[in-house]
Amino acid sequence: MASIERRARGDGTVAYRVVWRDPTQPGRQSLTFDDRRQAEQTVKLLDSNGQRLTLAVEVANAIRQGGPTVEDVVREHIELLNRVGEDTRTGYTLRARDHITPHIGALPVKALTWQQVTLWIRELQKKGLSHKSIANVHGLLSASMNTAVRLGYRAENPCAAVRLPRSQRAGDDMVVLEPEELDLILDNTVEHYRPFIITLVGTGMRFGEATALHVEDLSLDAHPPTMRVNKAWKRDGERQPYIGAPKSARSRRTISLSPDLAEMLREVTAGKRGTDLVFVNVAGRPIRNNTFWATHWTPAIDKSHNPVDADGQPDPDARRLTKRPRIHDLRHTHASWMLAEGMDMFTLSRRLGHETYATTDSRYSHLMPAQQLNAAEVAAAAMGRLRSRVPRDDAPRARE
Known part of the structure; x- marks a missing residue:
């Protein structure tokens, strides 16, 4: 970081010396100014340009030309x-x-x-x-x-050719749970929230969609039972929550439910009015992401990582969770389970409410090993028809 050193001259005036280390030059660099404001501006330019003086000079020249920042x-x-x-x-x-x-x-x-x-x-x-x-x-x-x-402020976009960093984490950002791992998390979750978690993983809904779901959005007697996703929690200009339209036009969708999930939702909504929220917190108010994460999800994950016995002592023989999923990973888990059971990518895209099929394909195609195997078998069959044209080791060779 560049800094300013205030120095008194012999004639009683004050000088302001800007010092920094330019990564492209040996040793410390410095510039001296009579005006403190110029020195402060220089510090900002250096700090904004990686302490490189040449870049700071370019910016300084542009400042003289004026225009928006x-x-x-x-x-x-x-x-x-x-x-x-x-x-x-x-x-x-x-x-x-x-x-x-x-x-x-x-x-x-x-x-x-x-x-x-x-x-x-x-x-x-x-x-x-x-x-x-x-x-x-x-x-x-x-x-x-x-x-x-x-708007004519500049001729080209300087961001266009910038290469973005890749993830430095081993593996993938996406965490997919096995059924046994989800059971472990549910065992360590307050019973009130278990239906909510099961619904997230059973439908692939986004958190803001599930927490905005109303009883009247459920059609549990239909064949198959369904739920309509047509709203989600939003925040206004003052960051206050309100229920509005979902993320995009494709996010408006109808999701089919398994009989078991439909029966569970029937129990959850028993005695509620159509305009009531399906899922609420223990106080009967809307479930908020940050609060749920801090007070219920994270503690459940921690307990799953470090199981204890009936006396509250560490239990080395108990099953334990090795992954650290986010709440959103329940959506990824749903997608993985659907693909594993044979759902095609287009249907999954509609079920998840993705704006485009390409989004679903790019995000989940690696979760389809069976399809990759089928593709390999198809390719092998196609190549088999060319076998007569492909030399084999045991085939007679023409004399040279």
Whole structure:
């Protein structure tokens, strides 16, 4: 980080010396200013550009040209969006506030380069953001830069050629549970919430959809029994929760239920009115994601990892969970179980409410080993028809 050293001159005036370490140059670098504001601006430029003086000079030259900053353009882009709800707009605003503005928000949009975007992404990695979060923030910046191009603020999008980091975790972000592992979690969950968890894994619903489900959305006497997904919890501009439309048009769907799940929901909704929520917390109020995660889901996972006996002592012989699933992994688990039972990808896509089939395919195709085996067998059969044209070791060879 660059810093400012205040120095008194012999003639009584004060100088402000900016010192930093440029990773491309040996030793410490410094610049001296008579004006503290210029020194502070230089520190911001250096900190925003990886302590590289050459990049800071480029930005300084762009400042003299004027024009909107990155922060200005991101804000304008969000305001111009007309196909998103207030909850999405608020989410974008908070994302920009936390991850764009502190790093590159003050930079002139004309001066933003591929190199600066790459350095910014490295800073986000140092902050500990997951690769998915970085991709989301980069997507917001890139869309904002496309808007800047349309508005004539700059000629091209500097985010377009930036390569995003891959996950550094071993394995996959997705955690899929086996039935025995889910049973272990349910055993360590408060009984009141077990039907809620079973419904999540039995339908693949998103958390915000399941917690907004009303009794009148269930058709338990139909053949087969079904539930209509036509609403979800959202947050308004003040971050207050409200029930609104689901995530996208494809999210409006009807999900068929197994007889056992339908019977369980019949018991859960017994005595409730059609306008009542199907699932509520122990106090009868809506279930909130953060609260449920902290007070019920995480404790259940912890107990499943570290089982104890009747006396509360560690039980080395008890079954224990080795995975650490998120609540959203119940949706992934549902998808895995459906594919394992032979559901085709197109039907699964509609059941999950994905906007496109490609989303489902890219996310879950690796969970279809049987289909991969079938593909290999089909390829082998096709190649078998060419066997007469493929030389075999025992086939007679023409004399040379």
